[in-house]
Amino acid sequence: MLQRVVRSTIIDAPIERVWAVLRDFNSHGQWHEVVEASRIEGGERSDQVGCVRSFTLRDGNRIREQLLTLSDREHKSTYCIVEATVPLQRYVATITLKPVTDGNRTFWHWESSFATPPGRERELRDMVAQGVYEAGFQNLRRYLRQGGDLRASGTAEAMPAALPLATRRVVVERHGGPEMLRAQEGEAPAPRAGEVRIRQRAIGVNFIDIYLRRGWMPSALPLVPGMEAAGGVLDVGPQVGGLLPGDRVAYLGPLPGAYCGVRCVPAEWVVRLPAAIEDEVAAALLLKGITADYLLRDLGRVQRGTRLLVHAAAGGVGLLVCAWARRLGATVLGTVSSEEKARVAREHGCEHVIVTRDYRFADAVQRACGGADVLIDGLGDAARDENLAALARRGHWISLGQASGPLAPLPPDALVAKSLSFSRPVVFDYVATQPQLAERAQRVWDALADGSIRLPPIERHSLEAAAQAHARLESRATLGALVLLP
The missing domain is CATH 3.40.50.720 (NAD(P)-binding Rossmann-like Domain)
Structure with missing residues (x-):
């Protein structure tokens, strides 16, 4: 006789943030404390339907599970046990997320069916319900609050929000050519009220950066160029809602400073990234895509x-x-x-x-x-x-x-x-509020998804090679977008 276990809960985080974790079939090794070690077999992506994860539990049991379905539209995935030392037979489980509009939270439903050896029904049913599902709910809540690996004790204390972080950055001390861009060490302070501190993984390069470097636009020196980037939230300051450590985000703002590894920015500049949008894509598209949106929609009224x-x-x-x-x-x-x-x-x-x-x-x-x-x-x-x-x-x-x-x-x-x-026009006047930024950004992601726009070629340079990137852009030799990788 098949056993059925059903558990549900509310997670105090936006659905995009929760789904970004759960859609990664190998993420449980980071947030579920019953897991000792985990890997995806065969080098496949952890969101590839059909991939198999092999993991060891802290009690010594070993399990191999296969991802059967994954839907970003429905925020739903299904998986099964292929092989296990735990006697859960014909085990199939489904995770489903639904948005809770009150407070921008997430409803998480987790259920499974399985057979057991005679006499062990209650033992194994309780193990799944309490040791896997209920414990998993608590573990994920803690993971979202801390933004780190649960198995690294003291994660939150090891990197207090009050401390500045060392970072590499590119500085312009005198206006001039690309050779004025110099890499140096710096610090990213703790986020103040209303701010988010981001570890950047890709930085967009735009002509406005060149204008600032040349002195064609008003700017105080020394100057760190860059108006947009994508990465992950490290921590947030007081009075910031809707963003949590670990969120994948991109930002666009009217003040330069993006040519660095870690940066604090106002939360109203920031949008969470859909799971399908990679960091380099976000850095290549956010400012340029929003520019295309207002040029065609607002100014050109193109039809x-x-x-x-x-x-x-x-x-x-x-x-x-x-x-x-x-x-x-x-x-x-x-x-x-x-x-x-x-x-x-x-x-x-x-x-x-x-x-x-x-x-x-x-x-x-x-x-x-x-x-x-x-x-x-x-x-x-x-x-x-x-x-x-x-x-x-x-x-x-x-x-x-x-x-x-x-x-x-x-x-x-x-x-x-x-x-x-x-x-x-100036792009920043068309995204003067966070809702305006989020709405236009979503139109860009939707246009990419439905084929209205195609991802342009992306030319990648290291952060230290920012001068080379500027020289390439000024020479009219580039195609598409340029990004810097810290």
Whole structure:
């Protein structure tokens, strides 16, 4: 006769945080204290359906279990025992999570069915119910609070929240070229009220970092560049809710400082990452993807039939804008500096690619579509006159950057000839609150999942090689996004 064990509880943490732990089929070696050692056989991923985990319990028993199903949409997984020294026969278990809207908590349901040798029904049923499930609930709560390995006694005391942490960082002490970026040792202080301390695993590189390094934007020296990164929460300061040690997060904020290994940032800059979004992907996409979102949705109001011209169409923002705009039904034109970049731009949805290194493109745009309704410009002053000539009547010029140099002020007469409009947006004004940031970030992750955008090529550099990354970006030799790895 099959035995059935059912246990449920409420975990005081968001469902994304709890699921990030439980979807890892090998994570129980970190948070469940009955487990002595655990590994995934055959080198497979721990979220791969069909993988087998082999572990030893503290009482000496050995068990091999196989992952049967895993659903990120339903927050549900099923597994079975393949082989065990514990006499649980035909054991199948299911873990299901549901969100609890009151307080952003999680309902955790754990159940199993199994057969036992005659006379041992109650003993083994209690072992599963109390020693595995109920103990597991308590262990995971403690793990989420501490953000560390339960078997390392004194984890919370070993790294008190009140102490600063040593970190490597990249500093600009004088404005100038890439050689001004110097790696040095520093400290990440304890988080203050409203702050989160993050161990960073990937850092986004953007042209705004270059503008700050050159002194084209107001900034005090010495300066640590960088506006975005992804990693894991180490600890949180007072008055921070919804984030816990161990959470996988990314952040985007208006103050530089991301070129480092550990950093404190305001909690309102931070979003939790879905399980499917890796750290490098988050660092490559967060700022650029949100930029693409507000350019198309808010400023360009791009829809079917919109004629869109994108400069640097093979860059990090350009590839995302081209793909997303094409999905919206726009006619997408783009400028690039090489045939290789033209190929990549076409792969990401750019229909009409103009290869130019001398900023001449207006005639080609007029021939292809009769002029652009919306123009997204990161080139700056060198493209000024060509931009005016490439725009259609009532066209809108969005000045997003100044790679060729700061754009001189436009006199009104330059716009009135064709009733043009002009804007100079800053991404941080479109994510001024945490809910706005979370909403736009989710749209980016959804667009990646449904194919509206494709992951651009990611070029990786070590944190110490930040100068090389800047030189590559300035040389117009890069494709897609660049990230630094601490």
